[in-house]
Amino acid sequence: WRAEEEMRENGLTLRHVESPGGEYKFGNYSLDGMLERPGEGNNLAIEVNGCFWHACPHCFPDDAAIVAGGETAGGIRARDAKRIAQIAREFEVEIIWECHLNRLLEDDPAMKAFFDNTPDSGPIDFHDAFFGGRTGPEWLGASVINAETGELRARTIKIKDFNSLYPSMNMFTNYPVGHPTLVHFDKDVDWCKPADMVGEDGDILEGIIKCFVVPPRHVHCDIPVLPLRMNKRTLFPLCRKCSELFPNGAVDREYSCPHFEDEERGKIFFLI
Incomplete structure (x- = not known):
């Protein structure tokens, strides 16, 4: 700069x-x-x-x-x-x-x-593989009164929360130890499960991975699962650029993401 x-x-x-x-x-x-x-x-x-x-x-x-x-x-x-x-x-x-x-x-x-x-093509910072913080609720209140009739109406109210995986990871997951072996290759991949994560030598990659992830435009789950730290908040977005446009959050049921370029929607993640 x-x-x-x-x-x-x-x-x-x-x-x-x-x-x-x-x-x-x-x-x-x-x-x-x-x-x-x-x-x-x-x-x-x-x-x-x-x-x-x-x-x-x-x-x-x-x-x-x-x-x-x-x-x-x-x-x-x-x-x-x-x-x-x-x-x-x-x-x-x-x-x-x-x-x-x-x-x-x-x-x-x-x-x-x-x-x-600015693309981050530098070395891995292991601390960036961990995310902390809490996300705020998406909706602070919901009325069970019909605005037109004034009568009570049936309404289902849900809350969805992310349970921390740190305790289970510490108990059951392998961690890299010792001096790391650096594996570097630059190509597009379509990794959907651990068995897909194969390096150029054919070996399955295990450890901490730094990669540019492009979120899918349509997900078959209720909430995206890859975290992103932005504006001192932990977010789980489907588009990085949309997160930047609403730094304080927003509720707009008619909003549709206008971004199609991978560079706008994607983000570099550090994954274990």
Whole structure:
């Protein structure tokens, strides 16, 4: 996002971890982002610092605070200052802190939309395979009084809930252990059951899978089952774009999803 406008206007390239050559190497350091501008000494090095791992001075102002790896905030900041000073001898340097980035995402809808719509082709984050939170009821009240006659009428009221599978998974399901074996292939698949999940070598895949899932347009169940975290809510949508259009929810019985492109309806999921 920081370099998008400059890249678009001037045809520049941003080198990062997902680039074909990986992160830009400078001595013993790997840079989070390198905006390669024409001319000597004009390149922009972009460092995106996690607040806990790099001891953000706003979040951890006390130098004696213990943060990542049991180190003090002051010690981490001193080491980082030496690293940044070495990089700044060759490049312009811009540091973006995690907390500042999160505030920008909350305040700038265009920036958030850019982040949400940028394909995530990076490595698996195992934490993303777990979803927490509760969903609100779809309907808060239902009247049993006939509005026209004022008489009581028979009406069935239902509530549907998702029971957490975590306890049963912990009891009966296999978990990946040890250093993982990475399996990467990029192709369209039609997996409907575990036996369908076969890799390019013919072996059945077991573990944590990162994949782009396109929900079916018609489901033979009452409620979709793949969760999606959006706007601090846990949703079970059939269309990602529709979920974005109604961040606070809505009830519209006449609504029909207008989205047909896979990129609009689908979402990257982390599945066990």
